[in-house]
Amino acid sequence: MTGAESGRAEPGTLERAVEATLFAADEPMTVEALSSHLGGIEPGEVRGALTALQLQYAARGIHLVERGKRWHFETAPDLAHLLRREKEQVRRLSRAATEVLAIIAYHEPVSRAEIESIRGVQTSAGTLDVLMEAGWIKLAGRREVPGRPVIYATTPEFLDHFGLESRRDLPGIDELRAAGLLDPVDEALETAMRFDPDEPENQEEDTHEDEEGA
Amino acid sequence: MTGAESGRAEPGTLERAVEATLFAADEPMTVEALSSHLGGIEPGEVRGALTALQLQYAARGIHLVERGKRWHFETAPDLAHLLRREKEQVRRLSRAATEVLAIIAYHEPVSRAEIESIRGVQTSAGTLDVLMEAGWIKLAGRREVPGRPVIYATTPEFLDHFGLESRRDLPGIDELRAAGLLDPVDEALETAMRFDPDEPENQEEDTHEDEEGA
Amino acid sequence: MSAGLQGADQPFMFPPPDPAKPDTSALYLELDGWEGPLDLLLDLARRQKVDLRQISILALVDQYLTYIERAGEMRLELAADYLVMAAWLAYLKSALLLPKEEQEDPSPEELALRLQLRLQRLGAMREAAARLMGRDRTGRDVFLRGAPEGLRTDRKTVWRSDMFALIQAYGQVKARTAPRIYHVANRPVMTLDSALERVSAMLGVTLEWMEIRDFLPPHASPELKRSALASSFVAALELARRGRAELDQESAFAPLRIRRLKEGAAS
Numbered sequence: 001m002t003g004a005e006s007g008r009a010e011p012g013t014l015e016r017a018v019e020a021t022l023f024a025a026d027e028p029m030t031v032e033a034l035s036s037h038l039g040g041i042e043p044g045e046v047r048g049a050l051t052a053l054q055l056q057y058a059a060r061g062i063h064l065v066e067r068g069k070r071w072h073f074e075t076a077p078d079l080a081h082l083l084r085r086e087k088e089q090v091r092r093l094s095r096a097a098t099e100v101l102a103i104i105a106y107h108e109p110v111s112r113a114e115i116e117s118i119r120g121v122q123t124s125a126g127t128l129d130v131l132m133e134a135g136w137i138k139l140a141g142r143r144e145v146p147g148r149p150v151i152y153a154t155t156p157e158f159l160d161h162f163g164l165e166s167r168r169d170l171p172g173i174d175e176l177r178a179a180g181l182l183d184p185v186d187e188a189l190e191t192a193m194r195f196d197p198d199e200p201e202n203q204e205e206d207t208h209e210d211e212e213g214a
Numbered sequence: 215m216t217g218a219e220s221g222r223a224e225p226g227t228l229e230r231a232v233e234a235t236l237f238a239a240d241e242p243m244t245v246e247a248l249s250s251h252l253g254g255i256e257p258g259e260v261r262g263a264l265t266a267l268q269l270q271y272a273a274r275g276i277h278l279v280e281r282g283k284r285w286h287f288e289t290a291p292d293l294a295h296l297l298r299r300e301k302e303q304v305r306r307l308s309r310a311a312t313e314v315l316a317i318i319a320y321h322e323p324v325s326r327a328e329i330e331s332i333r334g335v336q337t338s339a340g341t342l343d344v345l346m347e348a349g350w351i352k353l354a355g356r357r358e359v360p361g362r363p364v365i366y367a368t369t370p371e372f373l374d375h376f377g378l379e380s381r382r383d384l385p386g387i388d389e390l391r392a393a394g395l396l397d398p399v400d401e402a403l404e405t406a407m408r409f410d411p412d413e414p415e416n417q418e419e420d421t422h423e424d425e426e427g428a
Numbered sequence: 429m430s431a432g433l434q435g436a437d438q439p440f441m442f443p444p445p446d447p448a449k450p451d452t453s454a455l456y457l458e459l460d461g462w463e464g465p466l467d468l469l470l471d472l473a474r475r476q477k478v479d480l481r482q483i484s485i486l487a488l489v490d491q492y493l494t495y496i497e498r499a500g501e502m503r504l505e506l507a508a509d510y511l512v513m514a515a516w517l518a519y520l521k522s523a524l525l526l527p528k529e530e531q532e533d534p535s536p537e538e539l540a541l542r543l544q545l546r547l548q549r550l551g552a553m554r555e556a557a558a559r560l561m562g563r564d565r566t567g568r569d570v571f572l573r574g575a576p577e578g579l580r581t582d583r584k585t586v587w588r589s590d591m592f593a594l595i596q597a598y599g600q601v602k603a604r605t606a607p608r609i610y611h612v613a614n615r616p617v618m619t620l621d622s623a624l625e626r627v628s629a630m631l632g633v634t635l636e637w638m639e640i641r642d643f644l645p646p647h648a649s650p651e652l653k654r655s656a657l658a659s660s661f662v663a664a665l666e667l668a669r670r671g672r673a674e675l676d677q678e679s680a681f682a683p684l685r686i687r688r689l690k691e692g693a694a695s
Binding site for chain 1: 224225230231232233234237238251252273274275276289293296297299
């Protein structure tokens, strides 16, 4: 833990090995992948080395980050303006694709019918294809209801691309959940009809949901 | 130049920018290229930042190096072995390969044609390749007969793996017979139940066989 | 009224959307930008108030109907679902204005609330999408290493075997390919040649009559004795034919006797 306590410490042998491996890797690596690549080092030790490294790099122009349980180095976000000019190759998403992606991310797993009921329009097949091709969403099985519709969920690449450690980091997800805005309309309607809006009772309910979401 | 004096210093703004730029670059960059990329920073300052960074990375698993006036990050030389991992997969030698190996061990040096005539079946080139890959046999020159066929012999690794001091430790024909290993498979049981090993006689014949085999 | 149905006094949790635009004819130009009636309604609602929980559904219905009407005046072709929504909203408006006791189930308040909830949800997702897209994105704001060396894993097969497998294999090769020598075991027989030899030799010993049984090997097995007897008998006949011996038998099955003939005596 000495490394983790001080960002200035000389990196230890394992830290150096983890650092070099992640630096050379073509893609992000899980703790398990690192552990096996390094010849079976205890995952706990690898995790310790990652934490220490993360701290050592915190003030640098390169950061060590975890995205969806996978670790990689990337440039510090505050330097974006320096690097952006040569490297503008981010996929431009249509508004429809952007919305569909957000709906899947905040509601996953979710069927196409559920996406459409939120958006109020049909989703063209191309929209989901674009998101699949980008590697941001994937088929996540079928919902066990009549018709067994296909359901969609996000991928680790999605978290990676948007700089999210996990889905819990989705902007505002806790507040949305607390406000019941991730619940289907029918459910929300029932909840709303049950309470007399002007009564203090309603306030209580809100408080309660906040706690749950936090 | 404060950064250059101490590898422990927090990297300065320019150092961070140089660090991130080199990290994200597709290929090594000259001081001039860095300078112009960073909006016309004095090459002297860029050079100072590079020197500081080089020092900061000196003990890490990644090094900043200059090659032919161009700078880039690379894995520390002592960790280069991490870039190429060998994953070992243990497999049991096939029956055919075991037979060929045994023939080579008992008859070495021996050509492929001789192996085939002893085995009574054709031997695929792959079988010999496997034994070579295992490190148990090696080419031992050519037989000075028409066609000059390649001849094979066992290696020290062979002795090692099979726990033999020398090839003389291989059991002789009569030991094999005594152990029922020379009997056609279907008769082996019957023989084993009837056979009364005759010690002195066996010993004599062993000596004889050893001489022949050596 | 509808605004009050869901905790109107709860603070709104999102940063405010774009500054509310005035409800002007600028809408016409954006016709292609709408993704369906709900989208249009959401935009209209946003113009109305910051908080979607406090919008007036009646005002919203009016705005929508006005918009559709103007589109009609401009002879813009509207997709059918915009017209369906317009019809439904017109119905909702009239129901909301009717005295309560004449209402059907579901009540217009419930329908209005449902619409409001849908707009809230679409609005929430639209904001979430904007915030998501605004994050530091890989390849736009943060960058991965430009030229990673890459990790290579070479698969290497480690072969394994053992002494027993080795010698067993060799034994089986040997057993399979050993030259097969078939030899007939010595059967207990006396060949004619050896009987001839034997009987001739015995005849040389004496000129007296001898029983043919005396020519048999004394310790032979019963099988060999039988064979020897037969061979010796044939040998005796042969010797008699050659004129070297004479045979004598007193009666059938009596002992057969043999005696050497003197040289030249046979003629």
